[in-house]
Amino acid sequence: KEIVVSGIRSTGFLHLGNYFGAIRNYIRMQEDYNCYFFVADWHSLTTHPDPKDLRGNVYRVLAENIASGLDPEKVALYAQSDVPEIAELYLLLNMLAYKGELEKVPTFKDKVRLQPQNVNAGLLTYPVLMSADILVHRAVKVPVGKDQEQHLEMARNFAQRFNARYGELFPEPVAFNFGDNLVRIQSLDGTGKMSKSENEMATLYLNDTDELIRKKIMKAKTDSGPAELGAPMPDSVTNLFTLMQLVTAPEVVKSFENAYQDQSIRYGDMKKQLAEDMVNFMAPIREKAQALQQDPAYLQKILKTGAEKARASAAQTLQAARKLIGINYY
Numbered sequence: 001k002e003i004v005v006s007g008i009r010s011t012g013f014l015h016l017g018n019y020f021g022a023i024r025n026y027i028r029m030q031e032d033y034n035c036y037f038f039v040a041d042w043h044s045l046t047t048h049p050d051p052k053d054l055r056g057n058v059y060r061v062l063a064e065n066i067a068s069g070l071d072p073e074k075v076a077l078y079a080q081s082d083v084p085e086i087a088e089l090y091l092l093l094n095m096l097a098y099k100g101e102l103e104k105v106p107t108f109k110d111k112v113r114l115q116p117q118n119v120n121a122g123l124l125t126y127p128v129l130m131s132a133d134i135l136v137h138r139a140v141k142v143p144v145g146k147d148q149e150q151h152l153e154m155a156r157n158f159a160q161r162f163n164a165r166y167g168e169l170f171p172e173p174v175a176f177n178f179g180d181n182l183v184r185i186q187s188l189d190g191t192g193k194m195s196k197s198e199n200e201m202a203t204l205y206l207n208d209t210d211e212l213i214r215k216k217i218m219k220a221k222t223d224s225g226p227a228e229l230g231a232p233m234p235d236s237v238t239n240l241f242t243l244m245q246l247v248t249a250p251e252v253v254k255s256f257e258n259a260y261q262d263q264s265i266r267y268g269d270m271k272k273q274l275a276e277d278m279v280n281f282m283a284p285i286r287e288k289a290q291a292l293q294q295d296p297a298y299l300q301k302i303l304k305t306g307a308e309k310a311r312a313s314a315a316q317t318l319q320a321a322r323k324l325i326g327i328n329y330y
């Protein structure tokens with residue numbers, strides 16, 4: 001079976017972008033691949049979260065993944081910080097990562113702009129830690145959304161560099177999505193990608209109540225209908241159709257697409273349909289995730305079992321890496 005790795009940072013609440021960019025692929029891959037999925041709690045430390053929030057944040061991400069359909073019996077589900085081999089590989093890869101290339105990474109440049117008071121070395125070397133997450137299991141496929149494409153390219157570079165210098169150890173991992181393109185869900189106000197920290201009314205969180213889901217969708221940005229027949233669809237409307245394709249029956253989507261084409265569309269009706277289908281899709285996930293969070297003993301058991309599986313795999317890689325580098329004294 002091919003090896004698959006992916007992670008989600010434990011900052012804030014998971015949203016539909018995380019679901020459709022990442023988690024949906026995890027669920028589809030769990031049968032046919034050897035999967036390692038983790039909560040990226042070390043990655044969350046770049047913004048110095050309050051220590052008393054960490055446990056709840058990790059449990060929530062774990063619960064939301066399981067509630068979405070991940071089966072802890074089929075995949076290794078673990079917390080990044082439970083696998084110290086990742087930190088060791090991160091140290092080794094840092095020797096092959098250059099300041100110049102790290103400073104050029106768009107997500108780093110964004111952070112410098114957004115949090116100029118806290119441009120720490122962890123932020124700069126974020127792509128190195130992410131590469132260690134992936135390479136530690138010698139993964140070949142990494143299910144992620146479009147925003148992670150560049151990071152995957154760096155992981156391939158580091159793998160190549162290691163192999164060239166010390167000998168063949170790492171395959172070159174690729175970003176993966178079922179379907180042709182990597183997914184990018186836009187925010188409901190049409191201002192950019194849906195994200196944890198953006199405008200809360202423009203983001204659909206997996207734990208939003210039915211009422212809130214309806215309210216957010218009814219407020220989503222649209223236009224006043226196509227100005228002339230055949231005019232290109234504005235991004236905000238395209239995004240509503242994208243969301244609709246994910247949760248609404250195909251023939252119903254088709255009828256709204258036809259209505260758009262012949263200019264008879266009523267966005268109010270379209271949003272009502274989308275809101276109801278979205279509620280039906282999201283409510284069971286929310287309820288299951290909430291129930292799971294009432295059972296910390298169960299979540300702890302999953303974390304422990306997952307960490308054991310992940311460490312067994314990671315230890316083998318590190319043993320081989322140390323030997324290739326020459327750290328081999330006894």
Ligand code: TYM
Pocket residue numbers: 005006007008009010016017018019020021022040043129130133134142143144145146147148183184185186193194195
């Ligand atoms: P994070 O925690 O920001 O997001 C988790 C996953 O959700 C995807 N995603 C989206 N997909 C489509 N549309 C959106 N609007 C959207 N927003 C988020 C992300 O692409 C991601 O797949 N660096 C990673 C976490 C990470 C990781 C790894 C991933 C750490 N180590 C190793 C894979 C492999 C991150 O910040 O994702």
